[in-house]
Amino acid sequence: METYTEVRKFVSRFVILNEEEWNAVLPLIKTRYLKKNDYFVREGEVAKYISFTEEGYLRVLYNHDGTEITRDISPLHSFVTALPSFISHKPSFEIIQAITDCKLFIIYRDDLENLYNHYINWQKVGRRIMEEMFVETQNRIYSFITQSAEMRYKEMMNKFPDIFLHVPLQYIASYLGITSQSLSRLRKSIQFSEE
Amino acid sequence: METYTEVRKFVSRFVILNEEEWNAVLPLIKTRYLKKNDYFVREGEVAKYISFTEEGYLRVLYNHDGTEITRDISPLHSFVTALPSFISHKPSFEIIQAITDCKLFIIYRDDLENLYNHYINWQKVGRRIMEEMFVETQNRIYSFITQSAEMRYKEMMNKFPDIFLHVPLQYIASYLGITSQSLSRLRKSIQFSEE
DNA sequence: GCTTTCTTTTAACAAATGGTAAAAAAGTAC
DNA sequence: GTACTTTTTTACCATTTGTTAAAAGAAAGC
Numbered sequence: 001m002e003t004y005t006e007v008r009k010f011v012s013r014f015v016i017l018n019e020e021e022w023n024a025v026l027p028l029i030k031t032r033y034l035k036k037n038d039y040f041v042r043e044g045e046v047a048k049y050i051s052f053t054e055e056g057y058l059r060v061l062y063n064h065d066g067t068e069i070t071r072d073i074s075p076l077h078s079f080v081t082a083l084p085s086f087i088s089h090k091p092s093f094e095i096i097q098a099i100t101d102c103k104l105f106i107i108y109r110d111d112l113e114n115l116y117n118h119y120i121n122w123q124k125v126g127r128r129i130m131e132e133m134f135v136e137t138q139n140r141i142y143s144f145i146t147q148s149a150e151m152r153y154k155e156m157m158n159k160f161p162d163i164f165l166h167v168p169l170q171y172i173a174s175y176l177g178i179t180s181q182s183l184s185r186l187r188k189s190i191q192f193s194e195e
Numbered sequence: 196m197e198t199y200t201e202v203r204k205f206v207s208r209f210v211i212l213n214e215e216e217w218n219a220v221l222p223l224i225k226t227r228y229l230k231k232n233d234y235f236v237r238e239g240e241v242a243k244y245i246s247f248t249e250e251g252y253l254r255v256l257y258n259h260d261g262t263e264i265t266r267d268i269s270p271l272h273s274f275v276t277a278l279p280s281f282i283s284h285k286p287s288f289e290i291i292q293a294i295t296d297c298k299l300f301i302i303y304r305d306d307l308e309n310l311y312n313h314y315i316n317w318q319k320v321g322r323r324i325m326e327e328m329f330v331e332t333q334n335r336i337y338s339f340i341t342q343s344a345e346m347r348y349k350e351m352m353n354k355f356p357d358i359f360l361h362v363p364l365q366y367i368a369s370y371l372g373i374t375s376q377s378l379s380r381l382r383k384s385i386q387f388s389e390e
Numbered sequence: 391g392c393t394t395t396c397t398t399t400t401a402a403c404a405a406a407t408g409g410t411a412a413a414a415a416a417g418t419a420c
Numbered sequence: 421g422t423a424c425t426t427t428t429t430t431a432c433c434a435t436t437t438g439t440t441a442a443a444a445g446a447a448a449g450c
Contacts, residue, residue, distance in 0.1 A: 064341050071336055084330050087323075116319065123318040124311065128282075130325035135279050137332040141266055144339040145372040146259050148406075169428065177340040182407055184429050343436075364398065377437055379399050 004029065006077045007052050007105060014128035021121050028111040032104045040080075040096040040104070047085040047092050049106040053078055056102030057166050061174075062094050070174035073099070073167055075160055079129065100166050149178045150186050199224065201272045202247050202300060209323035216316050223306040229293040235275075236291040242280040244301040248273055251297030252361050256369075257289050265369035268294070268362055270355060274324065295361050344373045345381050 004026070011017065032051070034040060040058060041047045051058070058080050060072040071094070074080045085092030086109060107115075116123045143152050153176055157164060164172070173183035199221070206212065227246070229235060235253060236242050246253070253275050255267040266289070269275045280287030281304060302310075311318045338347050348371055352359060359367070368378035 062337075069337065069340055071333065071340065083326065083333070087326050087330070116322075117315070120312070120315040120318055123315055123322060127311075127318060127322035127325055130322055130329055131278065131282050134325055134329045134332060135282070137329060137336065138266065138278070141332065141335055141339070142257075142264065144336070145264055145266065145369065150406090168426095174340065179408060180428070181409085181430085185407085188429080345436090363396095374438060375398070376400085376439080380437085383399080 002029070002031065002105075004105065006054060010052070010077060010079075011125055014132070015121055015125045017121055017125075021119050024119060025107075025115060025122070028107050028115060029105050030107075032106050034098040034102040034104065036098055036101055038098045038102075040098065040102075041082045041085070041092050041094065043093065043095050044091045045085075046089060047082040047094075047096075048109050050079055050081040050086065050109070050112060051104040051106045053080060054103045054105055056104075057099040057163065058096055058102065059099050059167075059171055060094055060096050061171075068174065070171045073160075073163055073171060073175055076162065099168070099171065144177060149176055149182065150190065152176050153183065153186055154190070197224070197226065197300075199300065201249060205247070205272060205274075206320055209327070210316055210320045212316055212320075216314050219314060220302075220310060220317070223302050223310060224300050225302070227299045227301050229297040229299065231293055231296050233293045233297075234290065235293065235297075235299070236277045236280070236287050236289065238288065238290050239286045240280075241284060242277040242287050242289075242291075243304050245274055245276040245281065245304070245307060246299040246301045248275060249298045249300055251299075252294040252358065253291055253297065253299075254294050254362075254366055255289055255291050256366075263369065265366045268355075268358055268366060268370055271357065294363070294366065339372060344371055344377060345385065347371050348378065348381055349385070 007029075008022065031054075034056070040051060043063060053074050053076055055076075057076070058074040059070050060074070060080065060082065061068050061070045063069075072080075080096060082092040082094040082096055084090075084094065089109075112126075116126055143155065147155070153172075156172070156176065169183055170180040173180040176183065178186075202224075203217065226249075229251070235246060238258060248269050248271055250271075252271070253269040254265050255269075255275065255277065256263050256265045258264075267275075275291060277287040277289040277291055279285075279289065307321075311321055338350065342350070348367075351367070351371065364378055365375040368375040371378065373381075
């Protein structure tokens with residue numbers, strides 16, 4: 001029997017739920033395993049679930065004139081979905097793919113909607129998580145405006161050191177907004193300036 | 196007596212409220228006028244209100260080593276606050292300033308919190324608006340990753356033509372992530388390629 | 391209206407990043 | 421283990437954007 005310890009820890013950062021509220025979500029959670037490179041959301045498919053990365057890393061990308069643009073790499077123990085599709089019920093231009101083998105906890109959109117509509121505190125959880133993710137994304141905007149690629153790279157190393165152990169550099173380069181050749185050059189120059 | 200037509204229109208895009216729910220917000224809304232260059236949130240001040248720009252334009256900026264970085268320019272009829280401060284109750288590093296004379300509808304954080312806690316549908320409005328703003332911000336991340344400054348400029352021209360009538364170019368340059376000199380050069384080269 | 395201040399533009403050079411191509415390294419499949 | 425595929429690195433040149441400084445233009449104050 002799953003205990004969903006990490007999910008509960010995550011949710012508790014925003015709203016403290018009583019036992020009834022917490023128990024309401026338990027029957028809605030399914031477990032899904034993905035192998036490396038499997039898709040969680042394919043291009044053109046409607047995103048019907050939200051997922052929590054219990055184990056492993058996902059990336060959110062899209063196809064830009066044949067080039068894969070990685071917009072996000074999910075940290076461990078975070079919620080991920082292709083939000084534009086999830087909220088509009090329209091086909092997703094965003095693709096979600098497993099970077100490593102993954103164990104995901106997923107909830108159907110309709111189940112989540114139900115939960116939201118029956119429990120004001122779950123509605124609040126949804127709002128608070130969105131607020132937090134919005135602020136995170138704003139900070140990333142600031143980093144694009146004010147920082148060089150090198151600084152963005154170094155900050156990412158500090159903030160998510162574990163990601164560098166599991167995620168190909170080309171995805172990281174795209175996340176940082178540069179080509180993998182530029183990232184390679186950056187890494188080389190950093191290496192020399194450190195020695 | 197204010198009718199808050201634009202606010203209602205905005206909110207209705209997300210959730211249809213019944214009269215009781217709608218009426219609940221009316222006593223919470225205050226009107227505030229700002230002159231050009233007045234501050235809505237000062238640096239170091241806690242953001243105690245959210246505002247809706249009934250008239251005029253606000254910008255969200257912060258001080259980066261003495262340079263003002265404009266992270267956002269509010270379109271007409273949109274909600275604005277310094278969210279990190281608003282949700283954490285901590286002093287704001289973000290500054291919100293009037294670019295033009297403004298008429299704002301504002302709601303105190305505590306009043307809004309109350310509204311959220313008494314009406315699940317208002318909680319839902321908050322969540323849905325946050326989702327939407329999050330998606331908007333994600334799209335801006337994509338534009339930083341995939342587009343040149345010139346393309347970002349052109350897209351902004353298409354999307355917010357009114358902003359260019361009211362907002363100094365230096366703020367727009369910062370919003371686009373470039374210097375005002377670079378924007379000036381861009382505009383010149385676009386002008387020649389059009390003729 | 392004149393002066394002062396702030397904003398925008400211009401220019402020349404510097405630095406950062408992209409594009410193309412190919413080699414090297416690492417990972418995967420059989 | 422070998423062949424094959426994918427990822428990362430290297431190199432060279434092109435392009436974009438930044439930096440510094442100054443001039444031109446526009447707005448604000450008196």
